[in-house]
Amino acid sequence: MILVFKTFFALSYFFTIALIGMLLCLFRPFHPDNTRLCARLFSLGGLKILGIKLIIEGQEHLENMPPSVIVANHQDNLDLFIHGGVIPKRTVSIGKKSLKYLPLFGQMYWLAGNIMIDRNKSRESINAMTETTQALTHKNTSIWVFAEGTRNKGENLLPFKKGAFHIARQASVPIIPICASSYPKHLKLNKLNAGTVILKVLPPVETCDLSEEEFAALRLSIHMSMQQAIDKLDERVLKV
Numbered sequence: 001m002i003l004v005f006k007t008f009f010a011l012s013y014f015f016t017i018a019l020i021g022m023l024l025c026l027f028r029p030f031h032p033d034n035t036r037l038c039a040r041l042f043s044l045g046g047l048k049i050l051g052i053k054l055i056i057e058g059q060e061h062l063e064n065m066p067p068s069v070i071v072a073n074h075q076d077n078l079d080l081f082i083h084g085g086v087i088p089k090r091t092v093s094i095g096k097k098s099l100k101y102l103p104l105f106g107q108m109y110w111l112a113g114n115i116m117i118d119r120n121k122s123r124e125s126i127n128a129m130t131e132t133t134q135a136l137t138h139k140n141t142s143i144w145v146f147a148e149g150t151r152n153k154g155e156n157l158l159p160f161k162k163g164a165f166h167i168a169r170q171a172s173v174p175i176i177p178i179c180a181s182s183y184p185k186h187l188k189l190n191k192l193n194a195g196t197v198i199l200k201v202l203p204p205v206e207t208c209d210l211s212e213e214e215f216a217a218l219r220l221s222i223h224m225s226m227q228q229a230i231d232k233l234d235e236r237v238l239k240v
Contacts, residue, residue, distance in 0.1 A: 018104035025111035034112035043084030051194040058201035069168040074146035093144040136171035154184030174204035181233035
């Protein structure tokens with residue numbers, strides 16, 4: 001019964017914030033800080049409704065950071081509430097074009113300045129990569145990417161897509177990994193206090209002056225460091 005009430009109020013809150021966010025974005029459409037503002041609103045109330053305690057570590061890596069590519073693990077639809085509390089200033093995300101069909105949220109997502117792509121159309125994806133690189137190099141904007149490309153449901157990290165890493169290299173900007181503990185396996189949403197999620201920001205990884213061999217190994221290196229960090233976070237969550 002608790003889960004039913006939580007689901008109802010969480011969905012009601014989701015569409016309410018989507019509407020409020022869309023109206024706010026109408027006053028400054030495509031502003032690079034719209035995404036952070038809306039994401040914080042989603043996270044602020046959503047976590048309270050669901051009874052989730054969020055611990056954020058390593059946030060100093062996001063303070064006064066240069067334009068960067070932020071790579072996070074993608075687990076569940078609740079990622080909006082979980083990761084929303086840590087999105088830094090002047091950051092937009094890359095999302096599926098199909099999001100535009102989600103009432104209110106899709107319109108808010110677009111007006112917030114996020115980049116929407118159709119992964120089935122290679123030409124459109126290439127254009128999006130060009131737009132993203134320009135945002136990094138000329139607009140003082142960072143890019144948030146779920147590099148797995150799909151939800152892993154709290155299991156081990158899926159292989160990373162290459163796009164985020166090519167964008168970082170083309171723009172010569174750092175990559176900042178962000179890891180969330182495997183919450184789909186640990187949270188008990190049918191209880192008032194559903195549990196704890198730990199979010200950890202890892203140190204930036206530079207992409208400048210890398211040889212072809214070094215760049216080829218970079219994606220695997222970041223994948224490994226994130227998986228190791230997630231495993232440690234999961235061990236800690238079990239002790240909370």
